[in-house]
Structures are given as structure tokens and as C-alpha cells.
Amino acid sequence: MQTYIVTGCAGFIGSTLVDKLLSQGQHVIGIDNFSTGRHRFLEGALKNSYFTLMEGDLLDFDSLKHFFSGGEFVFHLAANADVRFGTEHPQKDLEQNTIATFNVLEAMRANDIKKIAFSSTGSIYGEPDIFPTPEDAPSPIQTSLYGATKLACEGLIQAYCEGFDFQSWIFRFVSILGERYTHGHVFDFYKQLKSDSTQLKVLGNGKQRKSYLYIQDCIDAMQIAIEKATDKINVLNLGVDGYSEVNDSVKWISEELGVNPKLEYAGGERGWIGDSPFIFLDTKKIRSLGWVPKHSIRDGVVKTVKFLKNNGWVMESRK
Amino acid sequence: MQTYIVTGCAGFIGSTLVDKLLSQGQHVIGIDNFSTGRHRFLEGALKNSYFTLMEGDLLDFDSLKHFFSGGEFVFHLAANADVRFGTEHPQKDLEQNTIATFNVLEAMRANDIKKIAFSSTGSIYGEPDIFPTPEDAPSPIQTSLYGATKLACEGLIQAYCEGFDFQSWIFRFVSILGERYTHGHVFDFYKQLKSDSTQLKVLGNGKQRKSYLYIQDCIDAMQIAIEKATDKINVLNLGVDGYSEVNDSVKWISEELGVNPKLEYAGGERGWIGDSPFIFLDTKKIRSLGWVPKHSIRDGVVKTVKFLKNNGWVMESRK
Numbered sequence: 023m024q025t026y027i028v029t030g031c032a033g034f035i036g037s038t039l040v041d042k043l044l045s046q047g048q049h050v051i052g053i054d055n056f057s058t059g060r061h062r063f064l065e066g067a068l069k070n071s072y073f074t075l076m077e078g079d080l081l082d083f084d085s086l087k088h089f090f091s092g093g094e095f096v097f098h099l100a101a102n103a104d105v106r107f108g109t110e111h112p113q114k115d116l117e118q119n120t121i122a123t124f125n126v127l128e129a130m131r132a133n134d135i136k137k138i139a140f141s142s143t144g145s146i147y148g149e150p151d152i153f154p155t156p157e158d159a160p161s162p163i164q165t166s167l168y169g170a171t172k173l174a175c176e177g178l179i180q181a182y183c184e185g186f187d188f189q190s191w192i193f194r195f196v197s198i199l200g201e202r203y204t205h206g207h208v209f210d211f212y213k214q215l216k217s218d219s220t221q222l223k224v225l226g227n228g229k230q231r232k233s234y235l236y237i238q239d240c241i242d243a244m245q246i247a248i249e250k251a252t253d254k255i256n257v258l259n260l261g262v263d264g265y266s267e268v269n270d271s272v273k274w275i276s277e278e279l280g281v282n283p284k285l286e287y288a289g290g291e292r293g294w295i296g297d298s299p300f301i302f303l304d305t306k307k308i309r310s311l312g313w314v315p316k317h318s319i320r321d322g323v324v325k326t327v328k329f330l331k332n333n334g335w336v337m338e339s340r341k
Numbered sequence: 342m343q344t345y346i347v348t349g350c351a352g353f354i355g356s357t358l359v360d361k362l363l364s365q366g367q368h369v370i371g372i373d374n375f376s377t378g379r380h381r382f383l384e385g386a387l388k389n390s391y392f393t394l395m396e397g398d399l400l401d402f403d404s405l406k407h408f409f410s411g412g413e414f415v416f417h418l419a420a421n422a423d424v425r426f427g428t429e430h431p432q433k434d435l436e437q438n439t440i441a442t443f444n445v446l447e448a449m450r451a452n453d454i455k456k457i458a459f460s461s462t463g464s465i466y467g468e469p470d471i472f473p474t475p476e477d478a479p480s481p482i483q484t485s486l487y488g489a490t491k492l493a494c495e496g497l498i499q500a501y502c503e504g505f506d507f508q509s510w511i512f513r514f515v516s517i518l519g520e521r522y523t524h525g526h527v528f529d530f531y532k533q534l535k536s537d538s539t540q541l542k543v544l545g546n547g548k549q550r551k552s553y554l555y556i557q558d559c560i561d562a563m564q565i566a567i568e569k570a571t572d573k574i575n576v577l578n579l580g581v582d583g584y585s586e587v588n589d590s591v592k593w594i595s596e597e598l599g600v601n602p603k604l605e606y607a608g609g610e611r612g613w614i615g616d617s618p619f620i621f622l623d624t625k626k627i628r629s630l631g632w633v634p635k636h637s638i639r640d641g642v643v644k645t646v647k648f649l650k651n652n653g654w655v656m657e658s659r660k
Contacts, residue, residue, distance in 0.1 A: 109504040116443050120493060124435050148499075160477035163499050163574055170500040174439060174493030180467075180482050181489040184615050185428040255482055296503050 025049040027093035027135070029080060029126060030100030032059025034202045035141065035240065037067070039097060042241050044070045053089050054100070055079040060336070063202055080122035083129065090129040096138045097244075098126050101172070104205065105145055106294050108167030119171035120178070127182045139191040139248060142176050144233070144259065144301050145169035146194060154304035157194070157257045166296030176257070183255045190254075191247050196261035196303055199322035200237030201329040204336050207268065208326045211275050213337055215283060222276075222283040225293035228269040231300045233261040236317035236325065243313045250311040259303035266319045268293075274320055278327045344368040346412035346454070348399060348445060349419030351378025353521045354460065354559065356386070358416060361560050363389045372408050373419070374398040379655070382521055399441035405448040415457045416563075417445050420491070423524065424464055425613050427486030438490035439497070446501045458510040458567060461495050463552070463578065463622050464488035465513060473623035476513070476576045485615030495576070502574045509573075510566050515580035515622055518641030519556030520648040523655050526587065527645045530594050532656055534602060541595075541602040544612035547588040550619045552580045555636035555644065562632045569630040578622035585638045587612075593639055597646040 026043055030036040031052025036059070043050050044067055052067065053076045067073040076089040080100055090096075102118035123140070130138065147155050148165040164170040182188045197206060207225075214222055235243075243260050251258065276282060291299045317325070330336065345362050349355040350371025355378070362369050363386055371386065372395045386392040395408040399419055409415075421437035442459070449457065466474050467484040483489040501507045516525060526544075533541055554562075562579050570577065595601060610618045636644070649655065 108500070112443070112447065112501075112504075116440075116497075120439065121435075124431070128431065158479035161480055163576070164496040165500065165503045167497075167500045167504060170493075170496030173496045174489075177483040177489030177492045178435075178486075181427070181484065181486045181615065182431075184484045185431075185486060257482070296500065 023047055023049065024094040025051060025092055027051045027053065027090055027096045029053045029096070029098045030059065031075070032056055032061065032064050033099060034204055035198060035237065036099045037063035038202060038237050039099070039241055039244070040064070040067050040073065044072055048072065050074070051076060051089065051093055053078060053080070058204070060204070062335070080125050081117060083125045086125055086129040087132045090133045090135060093133060093135050094137070096126065096130055096135060098123060098138055099141045101141065102168070105166055105168040109295055112167050115167040115171040119168070120174040123175035124178055127178060130188070131186055136188045138179060138188060139244060140175060140179055140193065142192050142194045143169060143172050144194050144196050144261065144303050145298065146173040146176065149298050153300065153302045155259070155302065156304040157259055157307060165298065180255050190256065191244070191251060192255070192257045193244060193247070194257070194259045194303065195240065196233040196235050196301060198237055198240050199234050199326045201325065202237070203326045203329065207271060208275060208323055209330065211272065212327060212330045215275070215279055215281055216337070219279070219281040220283055221286060222272065223286045223288065224268060224272065225288050226268065226290055226297070226299070227287050228267065228272065228285065230268045230291070230293060230297070231265045231302065232268070233265040233302050234319045234322050235261050235315060236322040239315040239317055243308055246311050246313045247308060258308045259305050260308060261303045261305055262315050262319055263305055264319065265302045271323050274323045275327055278324050342367055343413040344370060344411055346370045346372065346409055346415045348372045348415070348417045349378065350394070351375055351380065351383050352418060353523055354517060354556065355418045356382035357521060357556050358418070358560055358563070359383070359386045359392065363391055367391065369393070370395060370408065370412055372397060372399070377422070377523070379523070381654070399444050400436060402444045402447065405444055406451045409448040409452045409454060412452060412454050413456070415445065415449055415454060417442060417457055418460045420460065421487070424485060424487040428614055431486050434486040434490040438487070439493040442494035443497055446497060449507070450505055455507045457498060457507060458563060459494060459498055459512065461491050461511050461513045462488060463513050463515050463580065463620050464617065465492040465495065468617050472619065472621045474621065475623040476578055476626060484617065499574050509575065510563070510570060511574070511576045512563060512566070513576070513578045513622065514559065515552040515554050515620060517556055517559050518553050518645045520644065521556070522645045522648065526590060527594060527642055528649065530591065531646060531649045534594070534598055534600055535656070538598065538600040539602055540605060541591065542605045542607065543587060543591065544607050545587065545609055545616070545618070546606050547586065547591065547604065549587045549610070549612060549616070550584045550621065551587070552584040552621050553638045553641050554580050554634060555641040558634040558636055562627055565630055565632045566627060577627045578624050579627060580622045580624055581634050581638055582624055583638065584621045590642055593642045594646055597643050
């Protein structure tokens with residue numbers, strides 16, 4: 023048993039990880055600024071005496087250094103996870119991804135904590151030429167502020183491993199789906215259909231091919247990797263061994279809701295500036311550690327829709 | 342003719358570029374905070390009415406935005422160029438490389454300037470498996486704060502090209518040698534031998550293999566690339582087609598000074614934490630544009646020693 027620090031503990035992935043760690047009898051210090059995190063996701067955790075919530079911002083280094091006291095392993099999941107709107111506020115990506123990660127690394131150093139797991143993204147591959155895309159794909163060209171600022175985090179973490187003898191697990195996620203999902207295309211489609219089930223606006227041409235992973239499979243993968251991958255720096259793609267089209271999601275969501283909307287495509291291969299029209303990661307490396315996802319992309323989409331149906335509050339309030 | 346902005350204009354590479362641009366009849370706005378830049382390197386430029394010096398720091402965004410007014414093309418050369426001491430002050434690399442570059446990009450956006458040339462580094466390849474190392478080498482693992490924060494700059498610049506329709510030339514330099522060289526191994530060796538010509542302390546085992554490029558060849562390469570490489574994002578290695586051992590440098594420097602010091606090796610394959618024991622970049626891409634370096638590594642080392650012999654002031658004062 024040890025004490026885990028989870029940044030972004032009130033977020034989709036963070037809160038699910040917190041619950042999992044607590045169920046395993048671990049101690050957890052959770053940190054969140056509640057800019058997008060939800061207090062309700064921590065309702066269960068807050069009843070557990072092994073959980074300590076620290077409300078604060080990763081950009082406030084002095085507080086952070088204090089919060090990290092007593093921690094042994096850091097899951098750094100806090101981020102500006104909004105890949106779409108980078109060009110509207112580039113500073114936000116730089117601050118909430120790169121500078122926040124730098125502060126996390128410095129707070130670790132100040133508290134002599136040397137192990138970190140980090141939620142990076144398949145977006146760092148930009149628009150790769152190789153599919154499925156392996157971890158050692160040719161040096162990518164960045165196409166989004168989100169990807170660029172996440173790649174910067176990866177580099178900093180790696181340099182701290184070399185310079186300060188840290189050990190790291192860098193996970194390049196596809197999009198994650200499931201309970202507590204609060205942004206992304208399933209959320210957007212559900213919200214539109216809830217307000218008008220007869221029509222649906224789809225960004226791009228609907229043929230964008232993307233890969234997804236169900237939240238519990240994601241948590242399992244991270245825990246297996248941390249246990250079994252023993253290099254100083256472990257870079258691992260996380261995703262299912264396949265992809266679907268945006269149009270597939272539309273179909274599965276519509277079926278689950280029993281609706282048949284008229285589709286209106288914005289057009290073009292990309293949903294937005296910097297969108298990658300094809301994401302499909304090579305997951306041989308994480309599979310070689312014995313991990314297999316238990317849920318298909320369709321499962322993930324359907325479970326997400328069920329969660330949104332039963333939790334109308336996530337659409338309405340931010341807290 | 343157009344108006345160039347040169348950040349780090351009082352530095353080794355920056356001041357040499359400024360002189361070259363002015364000799365070609367271009368207008369230049371030079372920016373430097375003189376933390377490592379030297380006023381004396383700008384003595385010639387300051388006599389030219391086409392040159393405007395703006396003394397200020399890239400971290401002061403409001404000033405920067407003002408300085409950039411009227412610029413058409415940015416050479417962003419300012420940096421914490423000290424690859425060796427990253428672990429002593431990680432914040433410095435983050436601020437002076439990554440955050441400063443972000444500010445440059447934002448100042449360009451504020452002034453509707455869309456073209457940027459950037460001095461990146463072969464250090465972003467970490468410890469590659471492929472030699473000579475091509476631009477599209479497998480996604481590298483960062484081994485130094487310097488490399489990590491420079492790679493972060495590359496990613497940001499690329500994302501601005503995609504998001505804001507910028508055009509960029511990203512140059513991955515080997516070590517540059519020649520007149521106005523003010524830090525690095527030739528400087529260190531010269532300084533030691535000047536104080537005591539009978540012995541020389543060498544970091545590592547002296548067998549580190551590194552590549553170098555003479556300053557005027559570097560400037561030529563950048564200008565040829567900007568003229569002839571027309572992609573939205575142009576990533577180019579810059580170096581000679583070869584490498585030398587640290588021991589070769591020791592020999593050439595000793596010969597030039599007419600000394601025969603006893604060598605004392607610190608030992609180990611690396612000179613410092615994060616040092617790459619072998620740097621040799623594939624320069625086919627820049628050569629395909631018609632550029633050929635006119636000077637060998639030995640030429641560069643000897644010219645550097647001659648400069649240091651004739652300019653004792655660079656060893657003594659910082660201004």
C-alpha cells in the first residue's frame with residue numbers, strides 16, 4: 023500500500039482512478055481546481071478516510087509543493103483536455119498542460135517523489151503516415167496546441183528521468199469513453215439530440231476515423247503498466263485494436279436513444295483546425311504486458327450514452 | 342528588401358546574422374536582454390541606420406508586442422543556450438526557451454507576422470539509434486532539459502503553422518563554431534590553457550563524438566533554406582557531414598596555441614548528465630537545396646581559437 027497523488031482528481035479519468043485506488047486500500051491525495059472537475063464525482067471518495075482532497079491550482083507552485091507532501095507516486099491527469107479550441111486560447115494549453123506539468127515535476131523534486139504516470143495523447147502524432155501508429159513512429163509534426171503542449175510535457179518528464187533519476191509511465195491515450203464522460207463528440211451529439219431529436223450537426227464529413235477506449239479498460243491498463251513496465255521511461259500507447267467512423271458513433275447513439283435524426287455535415291475531412299482525420303494507435307507494447315481491453319468501441323459509446331441519460335446534471339451544471 | 346526581427350541579436354549567431362542581413366541591405370530590428378549577449382558584437386550594426394536595437398526581455402510580453410511592430414520575418418535565436426547546466430536551474434530552460442518562444446509566437450500573431458526561423462538543436466534527438474540522424478528519426482526520448490524545452494518550442498511553432506497559417510523554418514543545429522563564440526568546449530579548453538598551458542581537464546573520456554558547423558556556413562544555410570524550402574513547416578538539420586572526437590579538438594587547439602598539456606579525464610562516456618556521447622546529423626535535406634559547408638570542423642575549431650586569442654575581452658567581461 024502506498025500514497026498516490028492524483029492531479030485532476032475530480033475529472034472523468036481522475037475520479038474513476040481515485041475510486042479504484044481506494045477500493046484497493048490505497049491512500050490517495052487528490053488535487054483539483056474544479057475548473058472542469060465535478061464535486062459529485064468525488065462523493066464516494068470523500069466518504070473514505072484514506073482520501074484527502076486538496077482544492078487548488080497546479081499553477082500555484084507553493085500550494086502544490088505543500089499538497090505533495092507525503093506522496094509516493096503521482097498520477098498527473100490534470101490538463102486542459104479540450105483539443106478543439108486551442109486556437110481560441112493558446113495560453114490555456116501552455117499553462118494548464120506544459121507549465122502545470124513543470125510545476126508537478128518541481129513539486130515532486132521538492133518532496134523527493136520520483137515516480138510519475140502521465141496522461142499524454144495520441145494527438146502528439148499529428149497526422150502520422152503509419153497506421154496503427156507505434157510509439158516510435160517518425161518524429162511527428164504537431165498539428166494542434168493541445169498535442170504540442172502535451173508533447174512538451176512528455177519531453178520535460180523524460181528529461182527529469184534522466185536528470186533527476188525519476189521513473190515515468192507516459193500514456194498516449196486515444197479518446198476515453200464511459201461513465202463520468204463530460205466532453206467530446208458523444209457528449210455533443212447527446213446534447214443536440216436531447217434538445218432536438220430530429221436533426222444532428224456533425225463536424226467534418228462524418229468519415230473521420232478515431233479510436234476509443236472504455237474508462238475501466240484505461241484504468242486497468244495504467245495499473246498493469248505501472249506494475250509490469252520497469253524501464254526508467256515507459257512510453258505506451260493506450261487504445262483498442264481498431265477504430266470507428268464518426269458516422270458509426272452517430273448510428274450507435276441514435277439506436278440507443280431510439281431516434282433517427284437528419285444529419286447535417288459541416289464538411290471537410292477534419293472536424294476542426296488541427297483535428298486528425300485518422301487516429302489508430304499500435305497497442306502491441308501495452309498488450310505485451312498482459313493487458314487486453316474488455317470492451318469494444320461500441321460498448322464504450324453505449325455505456326457513455328446510458329451514463330448521460332441517467333445523469334442529466336452533468337449537462338446542466340458545472341459543479 | 343524586408344524588415345527582419347532577430348531575437349538574441351547580441352549573441353554569437355544573432356549578431357553575425359544581423360551583420361549579414363545589414364550587408365545585404367535589409368532592415369533589422371534586433372532584440373536582446375544582454376543576459377549573455379555582448380554590446381561589442383553590435384558595434385558595427387549600431388552604425389547602420391537600418392538597424393534598430395530594442396533592449397528587453399522576451400518574457401515581458403507587452404514590450405515584445407511593441408518591439409515586433411513593423412517586422413515581416415522573425416529569426417528567433419534567443420535562448421538559454423547552455424545545454425550543460427539544465428539540472429541546476431530547470432526553470433531557466435523552461436522560461437527562456439519554451440515560454441519565451443510562446444511569447445514570440447503571440448507577439449507575431451498580434452502584429453500579423455507569419456514567418457519564423459527558429460534555432461532548435463540536434464539535442465532534441467536525445468541518444469538516437471540511427472547515425473547520421475535524419476529529421477524523421479523515430480520519436481526521440483529527451484535526455485536534457487535543454488533538448489526538452491527546445492522540442493517544446495518546435496511543437497508550438499508547428500501548431501501555430503497549422504492553427505494560424507504561419508510558415509516556419511526549424512533548424513536543428515549541431516554546435517556552432519567561429520568568430521564571436523563565447524561558450525562551449527573550445528572556450529573552456531582555451532580558458533584553461535591560457536591560465537595553465539601544462540594541463541587540461543577534459544569532461545568524460547575525450548571520446549565523445551560531436552558534430553560542428555562554422556558560423557558563416559550556418560548563416561548561409563539558414564538563408565538558403567528560407568529562400569528555397571517552401572513547405573508550411575520546414576524542419577532541417579544543419580551540420581557538416583561528419584564529426585570529430587573531443588580529443589581531436591584538444592589536439593587542434595593545442596597545436597594552434599603551441600602547447601602540449603597533460604590531459605586529465607573526468608571519465609565516463611558523457612561529459613555531464615544528459616550529454617549525448619554521439620551527435621552526427623543527416624544533412625541530406627539541407628544539401629538538397631544546394632547548400633554545401635565551406636569549412637571543416639578543424640577549420641571551425643582553429644578559427645574559434647584565433648578569435649579568442651585576438652579578443653581576450655570576451656573571456657573577461659560579460660558586456
